[in-house]
Amino acid sequence: MNLYTVCRSCKESNNLKFEAITRPDLQMQIGSEFDFKCAKCGNSEKVHINDVSAEPNKKIMRIGLIIGIVLAIFLFYFYGAIAMVSIIIPFLFWQVEIQSIRSFNGYMIRRK
Structure with missing residues (x-):
């Protein structure tokens, strides 16, 4: 499964390099919020872990x-x-x- 988040400024989805099976596992790895820089527009922002979604690999x-x-x-x-x-x-x-x-x-x- 691939993890991704959507940039708030350009509305493009960006794949994340984290690997976790469940959301609590991901929270233990990176915390409740993490710094994210959009690969498309370069916007930096803090993203809450609930804004991360999964898609099929x-x-x-x-x-x-x-x-x-x-x-x-x-x-x-x-x-x-x-x-x-x-x-x-x-x-x-x-x-x-x-x-x-x-x-x-x-x-x-x-x-x-």
Whole structure:
């Protein structure tokens, strides 16, 4: 999952380099507020942690799709049509990614 915030002056979304599974984990890493400089317009501002959102990581989705297809072809060669069940692997990657995004975006930290 990728974390991003929207600049208040130019309204463009900017990816953040922080990595956290939940919002409290992110708060423990960077605090309740952090300094942010927009990559598009150069505006510097303090951003509250609730203004950070998550979006799906397309790289993880592609890896899951490739693993699923390769495994389906490999198992189809040895076990036949029953191996087509392995095509479920990309959907499992997608489901885990969506659940982690929902849990991150659904939990907010109390503002002081």
